Amino acid sequence: MPLIHAVGVGPGDPxxxxxxxxxxxxxxxxxxxxxxxxxxxxxALATIREFIDEERQQVIVHQFPMTSDRARLVPAWNEAxxxxxxxxxxGREVAFITIGDPLxxxxxxxxxxxxxxxxPHLPVGIVPGISxxxxxxxxxxxxxxxxxxxxxxxPATAGIEQIAAALAxxxxxxxxxxxxxxxxxxxxxxxxxxxxxxxxxxxxxxxxQKILTDFAEISAHSPDYLxxxxxxxxxxx
Numbered sequence: 001m002p003l004i005h006a007v008g009v010g011p012g013d014p015x016x017x018x019x020x021x022x023x024x025x026x027x028x029x030x031x032x033x034x035x036x037x038x039x040x041x042x043x044a045l046a047t048i049r050e051f052i053d054e055e056r057q058q059v060i061v062h063q064f065p066m067t068s069d070r071a072r073l074v075p076a077w078n079e080a081x082x083x084x085x086x087x088x089x090x091g092r093e094v095a096f097i098t099i100g101d102p103l104x105x106x107x108x109x110x111x112x113x114x115x116x117x118x119x120p121h122l123p124v125g126i127v128p129g130i131s132x133x134x135x136x137x138x139x140x141x142x143x144x145x146x147x148x149x150x151x152x153x154x155p156a157t158a159g160i161e162q163i164a165a166a167l168a169x170x171x172x173x174x175x176x177x178x179x180x181x182x183x184x185x186x187x188x189x190x191x192x193x194x195x196x197x198x199x200x201x202x203x204x205x206x207x208x209q210k211i212l213t214d215f216a217e218i219s220a221h222s223p224d225y226l227x228x229x230x231x232x233x234x235x236x237x
Contacts, residue, residue, distance in 0.1 A: 003088040004115065004122055005095045006102035008129020009047045012226075013205030016135065017048065021127045025051045028095035030058045030087045032080065034107050036066035043206075043226070044097040064107050068157075077107075081114040088122050101129045105155065105176065133174050136201035136228055140211050144230070145172050156181045160188060167192055167231065175229040186219050189231065197232040 005024050010016035025031065025048055033045040042061055052059070062080050065072045080096075087094045102108045103126065115124060133153065137144050145151045149171040154163055156178045163185060166173045178185055189195045195215040202210040202224045212218045218229075 002123040002125035003091070003093050004084055005093070005125045005127060006106075006108045006112070007095050007097050007127045008101040008106075009044050009097050009099060010130040011100060011132045011135040011205040012043055012047050012203065013135070014047055014050055016130050016205060017051070018127065018129070021129065022051050024095055024125075024127055025097070026053075027093060028052075028057060029092040030060065030094045032060045032062055032084060032094060032096045034064050034080075034096075034098065035061055036064055038063050044099045047099070048097060073110075077110045077114060081111045081118065084111065085115060085119045085122060089119075098129070100131045102126055103128075104131055132176075132201075132204050132226070132228060133230075135204045136199075136211075136230060139204055139209065140199050140201060140213070140230070142199055142230060142232070144174075156185060160184050164188055164192075167194060171233045173231045175231065177225070178227055178229055179223045179225055182223050185229065189215075193234060194231050197234045199230045199232075200227065201230070202227040 005028070007021050007024055009021060031052060033042040035042045045061065060083070062083070064076045067073065084094050084096060096108055096111065098106045098108050100106065112124060115122060151172040151174065152166040152170040153174045153176065154166050155176045156163065157180065160181060163175060175185060189198055198215060198218060200212040200218045200221065203226050212221060
């Protein structure tokens with residue numbers, strides 16, 4: 001049995017945690033929760049509070065800078081990997097928790113590479129989680145793809161040209177991390193006639209969840225960091 005687990009806790013709704021995730025979390029000796037800003041609470045940790053015993057289990061909140069600067073990120077990744085490996089080598093079961101899924105745009109992907117390289121003798125178990133995409137589609141009752149349709153997932157940080165290319169080639173485009181380019185994305189959707197077939201979802205699965213389907217309301221809204229857009233191809237008349 002692996003002593004290291006990456007546990008996807010879903011989009012923020014404790015009821016969407018899998019039975020396997022709950023089992024691993026209840027059993028773990030150490031819970032490691034990532035945050036980007038030490039002044040903000042961990043969404044992943046808030047999601048699992050009811051499943052853990054903080055008197056028995058050690059809960060560690062580790063900061064990963066919200067930046068693309070690898071000079072700052074790599075030391076944080078290495079520090080976290082060393083922390084995880086140290087506990088595992090001491091015989092403690094460690095669960096690294098992440099919102100969504102551990103292998104889908106997750107910080108744990110980088111930790112996994114380091115663990116495999118530096119501590120190859122330590123097996124790692126992956127517990128998949130429900131992604132914000134699936135949860136958002138469910139809350140909006142919006143089919144993502146059907147029949148021969150294709151879907152692209154694009155982090156908005158890839159740039160407006162990549163988003164435009166995806167819209168030109170895929171029936172459904174899901175845009176993540178939309179906040180930095182929000183106004184540019186909305187302008188593109190207007191130009192391409194996709195505004196009327198766009199759904200905005202923010203903080204899915206949490207008490208702060210917001211779903212907008214009217215493009216005027218979407219345009220007037222100031223998005224949270226945990227926001228996405230599902231852009232469908234307009235229905236043919």
